[in-house]
Amino acid sequence: MIPATFTLTETELAGRELSAERLYQMCRVLRDTGFVVIENAIAPELISRVKLEHDAALDNYMKSRGGLAGLKDKTFGINHVGFFPPILGAVAAEEIVANPFAVQIMQAAMGDIRCSFVHTNTACPGSGYQPIHRDTPTLFGINNAPTPMVHAVVNIPLIxxxxxxxxxxxxxxxxxxxxxxxxxxxxxxxxxxxxPSQRTVLPIGAIVVRDLRMWHRGVPNPGTELRTMMAIVYQRAFVHEDPCNIPQSTWDAWSKDTRKIFRFNDVVPDVSHTQRAWY
Ligand SMILES: O=C(O)CCC(=O)C(=O)O
Known part of the structure; x- marks a missing residue:
């Protein structure tokens, strides 16, 4: 288990809320190390549904691009596929796109937040090493002094x-x-x-909240199964990024708190919902 890992108590799980003390500890770990893991934040049954729906959508997308062969030289690293799944069904569940524990941590760390996109990273069998990278440049290109965290990603493993x-x-x-x-x-x-580096060994049900500036890379998956994680990006509300659009039925099913995080996103009829694509 990675050192930056917390396990939710029965009380936290039942109340969908962290105590002030635990929230403080998790935010401190995030600030110190650049990431924090909660190993049991999401019910495994929900992850199974997300995986089924996601993998079907990913399969359609990949077929439409000629499969891995068609995506060759277009992906970021060999056989690493970045995909924007439709924000519908299990993928759009509030536990996924506005996980209460992740949101509590991000709001404590960044104040008012918005979500710009819902994405997944799949290391397909035969994947190679990605270049080491950050997912965002420093704020305003300031390179002589660190700013507080501005962008965070929530990673959710699907296996x-x-x-x-x-x-x-x-x-x-x-x-x-x-x-x-x-x-x-x-x-x-x-x-x-x-x-020194660490590998994010994670069980099903885990979430990772990571500062988008942290160095990281995708690595080889020599197995036979897709290794997918959700990568949902949030930022301080004053920072503009082109937001993904939200299908009306998804919006209608969301609570007031989740809608607040997506308030800058256009809401469109389900049939007009288009996610972006890298290729
Ligand atoms: O899939 C992974 O493990 C990392 C993916 C990643 O960092 C990226 O594609 O930017």
Whole structure:
């Protein structure tokens, strides 16, 4: 188990809420290391439904692009597929897109937040190493002083993540390293050789809240099963990113609190709901 891991108590699970003390601890771990893991935040039955629906949508998408062969040289790293699943059904469940524990942590860390996109990363069998990267540049390109966290991603594994099937590699503490521009990433590869990394070994039901600046990479999945994680990106509400649109039926099913996080997103009839695609 990775050190930055917490297990929810029965009381927290029943109340869908962290106590002030636990929230403080989790936010401190997130601030210190760049990520925090809750190992039992989501019911495994819901993850099974998300996986079924997601994999069917991913399969359609990949077929429409000629499969892995058609995506060759277009993905970020060999056989690493980035996909925007339709925000419908189990994928759109509030436990997934506005997980109460993740939201509590992110709101404590960043104040008012919005969600710009709902995405997944799949390390397909035969995947290679991605370049070490951050998912966002530093705010305003400021490279001589770290700012507080502005963007966070919530990762949710759809199968257990193991050392054997391609658990993401992360470099704790690197969200604070902002002394050089890293537009081309090459100095991250060089510096990471001298910096300890961890693999995000995770059970089903886990969530990871990660500062988007943290160095990380997708790694080989030599197995036979797709290794997918949801990657849902949130940011401080004053930061504009092009938001994904939301199908009306999904919007109608959401609570006031979830709608607040998606209030900058257009709501469209279900038939007009289009997710973006990298290719
Ligand atoms: O899938 C992973 O383990 C990491 C993916 C990733 O970091 C990316 O595609 O930007």
């Amino acid at each position: 257990p993540f193991t050392l054997e099937n391609g658990a993401t590699e992360v470099w704790p503490g690197t969200h604070w390293i902002v002394d050089e521009r890293d537009d081309d990433g090459s100095h991250l590869e060089e510096r990471a050789r001298f910096f």
